[in-house]
Amino acid sequence: MSETTQTYVGTAQQGLVINPKTLDMALNAGHAAKEARKKGANDKDDASELLNPWLFSEDKATVLGSEEERLLMQEELWCYLFHFTGAPRVRTCEINTSNINEAEVETLGSNAQEFPATEEQDTRVKNTFIESLDLDAICALALRYNDGKPCQVVDSKNGSFNACFFVRLGQYEPEWVVRVPIEPILGNPWDKVLSEVATIEYLERNTWIPVPYVHAYGRDAELTKNITGTQMFLIANVIRGEPLDKKLLIEAEEEHRRNFFSQLIDILAELRQLEFPLIGSLMLNPDGSPQPVLGPVISMKYMAHQFGLVSGFFSPPIFALRCMERIFEQVIDPQLDKGPFVLNHLDLRGPNIIVDKNLRIQGIVDWEFAHTVPRQVFTPPSWITGHDSIETNKQMHAEFRSVLDENSKANGFCELLGKEWYGQSADEKTKDQTDMAFCVVHVLRRPTDATEIFENFLAEKLLDKSFDDAVSEFFKQSQAAALEAQRRAEECERYREYLRENGLYETETDKLLAESKALKAKWGWE
Structure with missing residues (x-):
């Protein structure tokens, strides 16, 4: 979309866009609301309408940064949100959700x-x-x-x-991968x-899910050429094969x-157990025992916490806030x-x-953001259910469910997954409930959608x-919503001016x- 047909709202990482028609309605209503307040009118809007007001994001292509960043795993995205919104951080939000309290839930989404x-x-x-990373130091490690x-270090990927x-x-061939967290x-x-x-050690002891074997980890390695201090690392086996290509699938x-x-269904069934x-x-137990430790939080508070983060990250229509909040609760x-x-x-x-060349699964990697979730949000991946707009294929979901039905005849946990995901009947009400749950889970996985x-x-x-x-x-x-829409539009213009003055671009x-x-x-090219 050109600059004349879109208006950005919020911060760079929010990447929000207002439909011009919606913006005009909001601004007009905002001016009317200001005039009403000057005349002493009372704002009777529910306070929840003012909290996290949303506008309409029209163009998916404008959202959060690059595709890599849009695919941030849920826990890391939550932490980014706390930083970008200026909201108080949950003390260890990306690892232990036990410290989420009601006060923190209520303050999520501040500007x-x-x-x-x-x-x-x-x-x-x-x-x-x-x-700055030194290959000789990596090899020495x-x-x-x-x-x-x-x-010998023979390849690298970031x-x-x-x-x-x-x-x-x-x-x-390469047998180990040395992984260095990009700490900044x-x-x-x-x-x-x-x-x-x-998580990996727990899965090795309690499931047959193929995961990489961890040889070593630490934070005492000097791996850089010119940065003082030490770096963190994790050394694991290389799993033979290639990442799954959905087109090839x-x-x-x-x-x-x-x-x-x-x-894949068998792996999900293993996790379900x-x-x-x-x-x-899951965190390593301080007493050295193999049983991991977890942080306590009840599931309804978890959903309220996640919903607050999603609403603080987006600007879809403000009227959708109440609707989606009820949906989150109903799940x-x-x-x-x-x-x-x-465990998810x-x-x-x-x-x-x-996978190998015949699509046999050789391993599941990147467990750093795994955590336990309410059963209702333990669902098939969105790219299978069809709720991922980038990777949707309806036939894939039908085939996936057909295989699940077959596996259910011999595997009790596959049968349990079928009941929890799709219910025990094929009526419209059950289908709606299933679709609602899949929608909620996808929003948790990818708030930009x-x-x-x-x-x-x-x-x-x-x-x-x-x-x-x-x-x-x-x-x-809603006067409150209209006023907030106007405030966000003004904030948007300040942000765009900041970018122009500093020669910066959002993505x-x-x-x-711009260079093109x-x-x-x-x-003088057309």
Whole structure:
């Protein structure tokens, strides 16, 4: 969209866009509300309408940074949100949810006090750290845990949060991966390392799920050329194979595809068997015992916490706030409010599923953000259910469910998953409840899709009029919402001015488009 047809609201990492039609309605209502207040009118709007007011995000392409950043796992995204919004941090939110309290839940979504770094600035910091890492030091670290045998760093890859170095032991293929957390962009990186180790070791002892073997971890390694201090690391086995390519999955032979679904379902069934009395991330036990520790929080408070974060991150229509809040609450059965809770991977996408050429699953990686969740939000991945707008394929979900039905005949936990995910009947009410749960879980996984999920899956069921008419009516009836819309529009303009003055762009894509536009203007290209 061009600058003349869109208006950004909020901070760089929020990447929010207001539909111009909606903005006009909001601004007009805002001016009217100001005049009414000057005349002494009372604002009778419910206070909840003023909390976290939302506008309409029209273009998905404008949301949170790069695709890598949009695929942040849930826990890391929550921590970013606390930083960007200026809200008080949950003391160890990305690892132990036990410290979430009611006061913190109620304050989530407060406004940012300053503009955050842009994607370009974050990338610069990230690259500076990665470029400072010394390959000789990486190899020396591997030697420390390899009885001094010869080794060589033969490849490297960088993810969103880690720099990965592949080490060859002897003359064969790489056997180890040395993973170094990119500390400048992470909150509590050491806790993440400890949590992943605890999770992997627990899975090794209690399931057959293929996970990488951890050889060593620590935070005492000197791995950089020019940065003082020590760095954290985790050394694990390399899992042979390639990350799952969804396009290849869709085009694969039916037999291979169904076998893949069967294996994935068995892995989910294994996770479903791991029940815990509390919600939280697994952490190594301080007493040295193999049983991990967790932080306590009841499931309804967990959902309130997550909903507060989603509402603080977005600006879809403000009227949708109440609707979606009720949906979040309905997903949790009060009878199951005290658990048990289920261990969940949280980012079970293609890059974290390693397969061979016949789509046989060789391993599941990246467990650093795994934690236990309410049973109702333990669902199939969104790219399978069809709620991921980027990776939707309806036939895939139908085939997945067909395989689940087959597996249920021989596996009691597969049968349990079928009942929990799809109910015991095929009536419309059950289908709606299933779809509602899948919608909520996808929003928790990818908050940037909240508006699109509401429009595509929920609006028709919840509204008795068109989407635009509902937005218009809401702003007319809510002075608080209209005033907040105007405030956000003004904040948006201040932010855009800040970018212009400093020669910054919200995303790398924005920068490339601007450079392309400048070149066309310089050379007179159409």
